[in-house]
Amino acid sequence: MTLIKSISGIRGTIGGNPGKGLTPPDIVKFTSAWAMWARNQVRKEKYTVIIGRDARVSGSMVNNLVCGTLMGMGMDVIDAGPVSTPTVEMAVQFEKADGGIIITASHNPAEWNALKLLNSKGEFLSAKDGEELLGIAEAEKFDFAGIDKLGQYNTGSDFTLKHIDTILASPLVDVNAIRKSNFKVAIDCVNSVGGLVLPELLRLLGVKEVVELNCEPDGLFPHNPEPLPENLQELSETVVSGKADLGFAVDPDVDRLAIVNEDGTMFGEEYTLVAVADYILSENPGNTVSNLSSTMALRDITENHGGTHYASAVGEVNVIAEMKRTGAVIGGEGNGGVIYPALHYGRDALVGAALFLTHLAKQGIKCSHLRTKYPDYYLSKNKVMLSPGIDLDTILGKVKEHYYRYPVNETDGLRIDLPGSWVHLRKSNTEPIVRIYSEAIDRQKAESLSSKVMELIQSG
Secondary structure, three states: OOEEEEOOEEEEEEOOOEOOEEOHHHHHHHHHHHHHHHHHHOOOOOEEEEEEEOOOOOHHHHHHHHHHHHHHOOEEEEEEEEOOHHHHHHHHHHHOOOOEEEEOOOOOOOOEEEEEEEOOOOOEOOHHHHHHHHHHHHHOOOOOOOHHHOOOEEEOOOHHHHHHHHHHOOOOOOHHHHHHHOOEEEEEOOOOOHHHHHHHHHHHHOOOEEEEEOOOOOOOOOOOOOOOHHHOHHHHHHHHHOOOOEEEEEOOOOOOEEEEOOOOOEOOHHHHHHHHHHHHHHHOOOOEEEEOOOOOHHHHHHHHOOOOEEEEOOOHHHHHHHHHHHOOOEEEEOOOEEEOOOOOOOEOHHHHHHHHHHHHHHHOOOHHHHHHOOOOOEEEEEEEEOOOOOOHHHHHHHHHHHOOOOOEEOOOOEEEEEOOEEEEEEEOOOOOEEEEEEEEOOHHHHHHHHHHHHHHHHOO
């Protein structure tokens, strides 16, 4: 059993003992803490909260506890039902609500679930707000409503359509161009809420034919739900056998987008954002942001368009904060997470798909050809277990000393930029490991750089 409490939300495996897994008492405790935090932000007579969930099996149980707890805290609930994470974020804006809670463990396996916590802007909590909420939960000082102050329960069934309509109305989404391209698109929605929204979005965008894989939202994931190449073989084979123009894969809560080329090869999760950014910058030049562990191809594309690329600490909330600071027109993470601020500040696979299809349509080339237009880097991802009592600062200091000739960034762990390559070390928030990401112009150079850093760490 696992329970992880962080500023970005509460996640864990279902069942077990309170405090050891995501059990009913834990769900009530952290929901109550979020409600107390929200009430501390602004004092008012009535509060409204948007609740949504992905399709995993435990979702209904968690949803009932969350909604009941919020009503017990005196808050009105609008239950959006099974919807995507970006849809809940948008719904908070549509309803001018006081915040939202999304019940999803994102790409984690089926035995996991989580509470993703939103503020009144429909954005994830800042580090400061998250720390305050965790303090409230630890103290367990909750003030529940009396009988005459209990919240009301309502449902909201049209948020997905409103979300789609907002995407279709975006000036840079060109439905006519997409329609004229007569695209055939295969999709894998991993039997979650993507199956409720992605087919409809694609049809309304003018896609000629949609081939649906795993679009039954029953929460029975047919494979590991993280949209990585090793989990997308069925989609790849379907694209080729069905002679589709491309394939889209999303994770269970639809905030990550992976793309498969028409020949069954992977476009590359790092390059979803690169391609979308290339299109946005061609129409609206400006700055971009990605995290320190994302490909430098985005930097190259941004500079080609006359903009400046900025790197943030890892984590969606950090990317968004840096986007706001720098006025970035597009940003995101190298895991297929596209953040398009003209729509909203949150990773959104749906707007990512719409913008990518527009870009592909306007280019008038095959998906695999589009991929060749971008710098071809290789990203190596590794990890090293931390022994009990080991001093991470000492480790980072040793690596920094070894590469003293090169620029370093210590915003989040340690990143060192070498000619044509980089390496980033950071401690995991969820495991006793150091993650080591390196990138270079080819596999051998990237893996050699990672190996050298791992040797420095393991040498003590």
